[in-house]
Amino acid sequence: MSADQLDLTFAALADPTRRAILARLVGGPASVTELAAPFKMTLPAVSKHLKVLERAGLIGRGRDAQWRPCSLNAVPLKDVADWVGSYRRFWDESFNRLEEYLREVQAAPSQGADDEPDQSPTGAI
Amino acid sequence: MSADQLDLTFAALADPTRRAILARLVGGPASVTELAAPFKMTLPAVSKHLKVLERAGLIGRGRDAQWRPCSLNAVPLKDVADWVGSYRRFWDESFNRLEEYLREVQAAPSQGADDEPDQSPTGAI
Numbered sequence: 001m002s003a004d005q006l007d008l009t010f011a012a013l014a015d016p017t018r019r020a021i022l023a024r025l026v027g028g029p030a031s032v033t034e035l036a037a038p039f040k041m042t043l044p045a046v047s048k049h050l051k052v053l054e055r056a057g058l059i060g061r062g063r064d065a066q067w068r069p070c071s072l073n074a075v076p077l078k079d080v081a082d083w084v085g086s087y088r089r090f091w092d093e094s095f096n097r098l099e100e101y102l103r104e105v106q107a108a109p110s111q112g113a114d115d116e117p118d119q120s121p122t123g124a125i
Numbered sequence: 126m127s128a129d130q131l132d133l134t135f136a137a138l139a140d141p142t143r144r145a146i147l148a149r150l151v152g153g154p155a156s157v158t159e160l161a162a163p164f165k166m167t168l169p170a171v172s173k174h175l176k177v178l179e180r181a182g183l184i185g186r187g188r189d190a191q192w193r194p195c196s197l198n199a200v201p202l203k204d205v206a207d208w209v210g211s212y213r214r215f216w217d218e219s220f221n222r223l224e225e226y227l228r229e230v231q232a233a234p235s236q237g238a239d240d241e242p243d244q245s246p247t248g249a250i
Contacts, residue, residue: 014135016132019128075216077215081216090202
């Protein structure tokens with residue numbers, strides 16, 4: 001995937017309405033009117049979001065001029081997954097450090113209580 | 126992660142310079158001048174990108190007023206991976222269908238040649 005395509009995909013996903021539209025299309029193709037129903041939005045506003053999704057290749061539109069149902073195209077999301085997946089070890093490291101820190105924090109007072117029962121809690125600090 | 130945070134993350138990632146900055150920070154913390162070096166950009170332009178990344182929580186800045194090195198924070202990317210991962214079966218399906226189609230296309234002429242040697246290629250259509 002070119003950088004431009006990844007730009008389009010990320011930009012299309014940076015909006016809760018557009019992500020909700022994609023989530024709705026998981027259930028199958030839908031017309032603009034059907035997609036607009038859950039949102040307090042005019043049809044033109046929804047159409048604008050659909051155009052952004054279509055330009056990013058995240059939805060396809062039917063050929064029927066009257067209905068033009070929208071359907072999900074998840075293929076560009078694979079490139080998002082591939083891109084973000086290359087950073088997995090870094091967030092894993094962050095969560096591991098946090099886990100380790102929490103283990104240390106939780107272990108500290110009970111160690112103090114078991115090993116040095118005569119010291120005040122502040123003695124462990 | 127809230128929808129707002131996911132909006133900020135996706136919007137921050139929708140730019141090749143910002144993605145390149147994150148890729149650079151994989152190698153360790155860097156100053157604004159160091160980050161600007163590979164780009165034909167002014168320092169203020171790079172600073173603007175850093176502000177977007179910082180607001181999305183994708184980078185941290187050092188406290189040193191002189192240097193303020195930037196470092197990668199990959200934690201928000203986990204939520205991107207989680208979000209996009211929920212669509213995996215849809216792009217898998219698309220690629221499986223494509224694979225199946227290509228298998229059929231490749232199998233068709235040789236089947237025709239083996240099984241019906243007397244028919245013209247158009248006979249199989």
